[in-house]
Amino acid sequence: MTKIGKYQVSDGLFLVEIPDAGLQIQCGCPADSVKHLMKRGLIVTKEKDGVIYETGPNVVLLSDVLVQNGSFANLAEFPVLQMLYRQGMILPNHPNNTGIKPMLVGIAEQVEAQIQYIYRGNYGLVSEEEIISTGISPETAHEMMRLKLKFAFGRISPANELLDTCIVESEPVEIRNRVYIRRLRLNVFEIQYKDEKVIIDLNLAPHNSYSAPYPLGFNNIKREYFAVIHSGEGDGWNVNRPCMSSILMFQGKIYLIDAGPNVLYSLTALGIGVNEIEGIFHTHAHDDHIAGFTMLMRSDHRIKYYAAPLVRKSVAKKLSVLMSIPEDNLFDYFQVCDLDIDVWNNIEGLEVKPVFSPHPVETTILIFRSLWEDGYPSYAHFADIVSLKVLKGMITDDESKPGISQEYYDRVKKIYLEECHIKKLDVGGGLIHGDAKDFTQDLSEKIILSHTSDDLTDEQKEIGSGAPFGMVDVLIPTVQNYLHTYARNFLRSYFPTAPSHELSILLNNDMVTFNPHSILIKNGIVTDEIYLLLTGNVERIQSELGIHSFLSAGALIGETSALDSVPCTGTYRAANFVRALRLPRILYFNFVKRNNLYTEIKKLQHKREFLQQTSLFGEVVSYPTQNDLAKAMQLCSYLAGQVLPETLSPDIFMVKCGKLEKFIGNSAVETLRPGFFFGEEIVLFNIKSTYQIRVIEDSDVYQIPGNMLLDIPVVRWKLFETYQKRLEIEVDSAVK
CATH class of the missing domain: 3.60.15.10 (Ribonuclease Z/Hydroxyacylglutathione hydrolase-like)
Structure with a gap:
């Protein structure tokens, strides 16, 4: 009979049960993880000695990285609250209050971060001085602190008084009761009890995201006053x-x-x-x-x-x-x-x-x-x-x-x-x-x-x-159509030199609505229509290149195909109810020609298309911002065998073609192919890199000013997410 049970609850979330050792280990801790466990029947209500309580995990295994694909990967506040109060591990005279505390398991920096985050989640600001620093008067701060202490049963308690911890390393360490865990590589762990082992991989696939525990239908909401x-x-x-x-x-x-x-x-x-x-x-x-x-x-x-x-x-x-x-x-x-x-x-x-x-x-x-x-x-x-x-x-x-x-x-x-x-x-x-x-x-x-x-x-x-x-x-209620306002504002930002009467020609076109999951433009089709996205989200899919991104309000869809009569690269699909301004190809083409915009559009087109195919810039970033980036980015060429200087400027370097590798000492830690980038640590934190870049094949690399990227939150966040993941990989390499 098996000693270890392993259940995949959702993407990036697992439950490992070891009944003989009295352990239930929640592996992964995204938002709403408790709800997922409840939904799957892995947390249920029971009664013991006349006390009604919930079952559930008593250990949380944390992700090595804080964020995955844009979402927090480690949010242990509610799982810990569920253990302490809904399971009863902290409640006086409760049958589950046996002296065993909830446990956090993970690498040292993530465990410490969770302890401090749970502490602040319990109490917020923890002294009158911290409250006063926000502009509150001393008298009011004293009143607020008295209230806080009453909620806290008279004392601000460190989070580690409520929690046990276990730091995971490459060698096996004991969680409890002869259950051992070791870290195999980034976000991959082995849990062992006696002669049985299970592997837990907490990495999300590139286009996966943490899912919601409940279904939601689609709503077509009118914009109101x-x-x-x-x-x-x-x-x-x-x-x-x-x-x-x-x-x-x-x-x-x-x-x-x-x-x-x-x-x-x-x-x-x-x-x-x-x-x-x-x-x-x-x-x-x-x-x-x-x-x-x-x-x-x-x-x-x-x-x-x-x-x-x-x-x-x-x-x-x-x-x-x-x-x-x-x-x-x-x-x-x-x-x-x-x-x-x-x-x-x-x-x-x-x-x-x-x-x-x-x-x-x-x-x-x-x-x-x-x-x-x-x-x-x-x-x-x-x-x-x-x-x-x-x-x-x-x-x-x-x-x-x-x-x-x-x-x-x-x-x-x-x-x-x-x-x-x-x-x-x-x-x-x-x-x-x-x-x-x-x-x-x-x-x-x-x-x-x-x-x-x-x-x-x-x-x-x-x-x-x-x-x-x-x-x-x-x-x-509103008596005006805000969609026309959105469209005019977008067109004005896209074409600042075009006269208002010229923009009015484009604005005098149909506002169309696409139902969820309907296709706007198919891959390989020469489109006769361009769509200016006003509300909703559109998926851009190129499955053969592994591209799957989302476009939001302000995106201009189908422009290159319509202007040049070439097949569209990618399929555009409505992710929800989408409203867009429909622009006929001939009308848009003539507008571009009359206003002398064609040369500038073509000049930037290839750079913009490259940006749109990258994970860093292909999502959400608007047409005017892409144009600004395309104007500023410079192409650098390197020959195989070159080593790039360590004193690179605070910019992002993105591979257009060729192959480079990141080295720490004599060990290659990452291969950089087209669409990959480096330099985020200098741009974000102005710190010197710990690696060398060696050119493996002749390569063209775009240099993009870092100060521009810091003003684009979605790009800045992806740089931060990449920095955190690479840091863990580099630490692993240094240890080895």
Whole structure:
């Protein structure tokens, strides 16, 4: 009979069971991993000695690399919480509280990063000094710290008091009870118990991504003047719904409220591309509201980041230790826009008021409004809050002890019941979430109950509504077509020298809608139409070259084929509902000729096509940005046998043709073929490389200015992801 059971739960996520040793090892830790295990029946509810609890893993094996294909690979916060509280490993008098702690297994730097990230996930800012550094007065900081300590049962405890750790090396090390693990190579491990072994490979294939545990249909959303798209009503444990979140539409612009797990999957289902996002409003730093943060770095522009400095600092503390980068570098991918607490902040006509919310980490609830003919239609997003019963139990007159004052309680209660047109509530219950009963007397026009994994009770249904995924509440309807505005703005940025009347010729064409999974243009076809993508996502596929990328709003599809009457290189397929401006070939060709654009387009065409076929530049990067890069990039030629100088400039070097190799000492650690690049460590961190580049075959290499790439978040993020993976490979080579 087998001693080790191995289950593939989803891409990059496995469960290894060794019953005789009392071990269940979760291998891989992407977002929503607990939900995946629940969905597969690998976490179930049981009862023992009259206590109901969940089963599940007691060990987490971490990925060697923090991110894979754009997503966080190591998010152990919720798995650890599930072990401590839902399994009962930390609860007093619980049958599963046997003294055994959850264990993190992995290479030293990833284990240490997870410990610090879980610590910040538990507490956020951990001292009055840290709170004061965000602009909070000493008196208010003291009040906030008393509240935090009450949630923390009086003490900020180091994460390693709650966790055991095991550092994996190339030689076998014992996890527990004669179960051994060793690292074979990057992200590949061998687990052994007695005479049995299993191999765990946590590497994702190049075009694979971590999947969502729930299916979402496709929605064709009209862009409104002021409206709320309900994009998630679940919590961190709900296996059927995304975590609580909303999307605001204001004057045709798209704003996210929080970015939980699988945010890109949700956006795709809603027909929204990442390049369409104007900004994100952030409530707090728990994983169910932050795990999708990296996906917002896959834009070609810096998305605006709106949060109170208190929240921003808490987020920076958590994500910087998770990503092992300085706090100051975290927001290089965003345009930071701080919000003042307790006042209306005007954002080009959209007003938002953040209000501090009692929670274990720094949190603000958010109220939005906009002026209209009958006043201010408003939307309140209350994630996360705490029940008034729990809050009342924190009241104490002794200001030296953890807790709150009666005055603070009264202030929170008044804010909770502030009348709005639409109010979305956290009703998750327990010690740190809200209770629908507190809003029985709320006079808001519409109350939506959210942030729960349970079905609503009859009592709750009498208080508030539900909101299926993709439902839209319109606060101010639109009477204009924002698609024409998008199209005009894109064309103006593409052709800045063309007169307005010339652009109007192109704009006087049909707006077309493509259904999900329909083909816009097939590979090898000479197209008679060009499409300017306005909303949604389009897949670009060249299977023979292994190219599979996604294009977002602003992409111009089919231009080269139409202008030159040559077969299209690649198939373009709608990933969701796509809206595009259809441009007939003859009309577009004549527009290009009349405005003397053809020579410039042809001059840059070959460089642009090369960029589009690379993994670094082929996704999301817009037409004007590709043109700017094509103008700036220079071709360098090298002969076989050359060794490139160590004092390379802070640029990215991308192989056009030929073959080069990276050497550390006398060992080749990577072969660089067409489309591969090097130099990311100098561009990102201005640090000297630890390797040599040797030319194996005569090679042409494009040199691309690094300072341009730092302003393109999706490219900067891919450079960072590549840097981390290569660093682990180089460390392995140095050890060997």
